[in-house]
Amino acid sequence: MSKINIDQVARYAFVSRSVVSRVLNNHPHVSDVARERVMNVVRKYNYQRNSAARSLAAKNMREIGILSTRNANDVMSNGFSTLLYLGVFEECLAQRYSVRQMFISTDMKEEFQKFILNEHTLDGVILFAEEVTDLLAAKLMTREIPAVLIGHAPGLSGISSVDVDNFSGSCSAVSHLVRLGHRNIGAMVGSQLLQESQDRLAGYRKALVDAGIAVNEDVIAIGDYTQRSGYDQMMSRLRRHPEVTAWFCASDTMAMGALAALHKSGRRVPGDISIVGFDDLSFARYTIPPLTTIRQPIYQKGRCAARMIIDRISGKKTEVEHRNLKPDLVIRESCGRHAGVL
Amino acid sequence: MSKINIDQVARYAFVSRSVVSRVLNNHPHVSDVARERVMNVVRKYNYQRNSAARSLAAKNMREIGILSTRNANDVMSNGFSTLLYLGVFEECLAQRYSVRQMFISTDMKEEFQKFILNEHTLDGVILFAEEVTDLLAAKLMTREIPAVLIGHAPGLSGISSVDVDNFSGSCSAVSHLVRLGHRNIGAMVGSQLLQESQDRLAGYRKALVDAGIAVNEDVIAIGDYTQRSGYDQMMSRLRRHPEVTAWFCASDTMAMGALAALHKSGRRVPGDISIVGFDDLSFARYTIPPLTTIRQPIYQKGRCAARMIIDRISGKKTEVEHRNLKPDLVIRESCGRHAGVL
């Protein structure tokens, strides 16, 4: 009883298969009685359309891929990507698309290319993988499959993207520190090869300049968004720059590492040193002390990316578009007034 | 130049389409010269097979679904699920399956059922969603689609599963505490409706009994695996049970919340109170202090689940199977000797 196809439905309903198809696809020009008869049979036999055949005939898969790097996920693995996936999925579900998940990791690049990109037909791809965009962009272009990027990519202005406004986010984080009286503020950011990191650093600079504070290149530390790098960087900067009373960390993960390093070194947060993070990952309110940070709308990013790619696929939008979501400052307990200001 | 089909390849290579098909599928009985000619054309025109047509003809999609709950992901969102997905994906990639990602969240159950479960044909499903297994099991059964569960489920002995050995894991965690001289050891576990939580609690009991310590039901706290519940539970237990010198937390997330609560209350870890976690999520080595915990092979769980479902699909295995992966104790700094033992 499992497998019943459109022809059987047609037979049982005493109509032709075209009528069944029209009913199922909500086409007009079908009589109420025919529709009724068809629906009865469909319900009775629990008929479900074969998606492979549908795709074949309709020439579209109604399926998008979401591509991450193993690295992005290691780094972001603190609840970031999961929430993002959820956003993508729910938007797709609402629009009757399904999402295929893919990771690209350097050790499987070969496999990946052959299998994923060649043998499979995706209607669109969401790129959550800054590292590989160059490699992929060309491939995607030649196959003419639409893509949207989550994040920014320097050289890829040709493909649509959605991101949080990194510049204004970090700017408001640092301004917060300034308002608390800090003058010596360090920054811990990611690789400057990433546009995102550049923007977050630019925001830091802007906030200082606006406050009339000269930026000191020596207290700009480059990490890689992991807790480990936050820890290591803080450890080594601590003794070299005792004058710094506050650090802007470009991610909550690095901030968490920094917090651990400060604790290990006997510094008090926020008593001796203030820390502000970026992202507002779910753990941020349970660090010691709870982390003041910049909240970015992760779930919304996912939904937005999905909406953009589907609009693109359906032809509703054709020009490339770069969207910037607004972040918020979330004040918790990791920042205090500068001691001298008391 | 984009779309070229098997017939064109055949024409350009001066062979029939069967030959092309056989070459592409590595079937025997094809002459070297024919194979060579075909491959040349394939390369030259960058021919790629249409997966929809393949699925239709072959009557299988070579695609598995991985189903999570929104809840499971909120809770586990500290890098757990991402690593799991990666394991699933890489195993599937190696075996030329693709993976479709799905979430079930209560607010879209309707949509979900209609779209995902009815209209789509998956060869198998990996369930990472304890809450919905009952609802789904029946559906899956009637549609005769194989499923494997990540985790344990009380009533679902009929479907294969893979999990970490929760019992021995928590047992060794608590034994570690006992070895350090602790006699009053509390437990913070998840809902006892979950088999997993039951097992972790059972391991706790076993370790105490083995050590000749009576278990005190009063110091067993029930949380929900979130940092928040760890925090709240610890806050309320702290004053009610000052005699407890060590807590076994059934997840790193709850342990992190507990750590925050202890710090807030002025207790020192491990000076006053020892904490041991479970999972070894990526943040565990950067909590304050770094968390002693039970490491479970998350990535392996994913690969294993994928392997099991594919074996099932291909008919290589037919009987249900329950696998238990071994966990390890990872000693860091959150546990110390009981003061009285000094």
Add this chain to the structure above:
DNA sequence: TTGTACGCGTTATCAG
């Protein structure tokens, strides 16, 4: 070893 012909389940087109 190769080629022919048909089936897979839908959708779209075009007469009625």
Add this chain to the structure above:
DNA sequence: CTGATAACGCGTACAA
């Protein structure tokens, strides 16, 4: 409003 009929691209008996 309805019903043949032709794609859609590939796999595979079966025949040569």
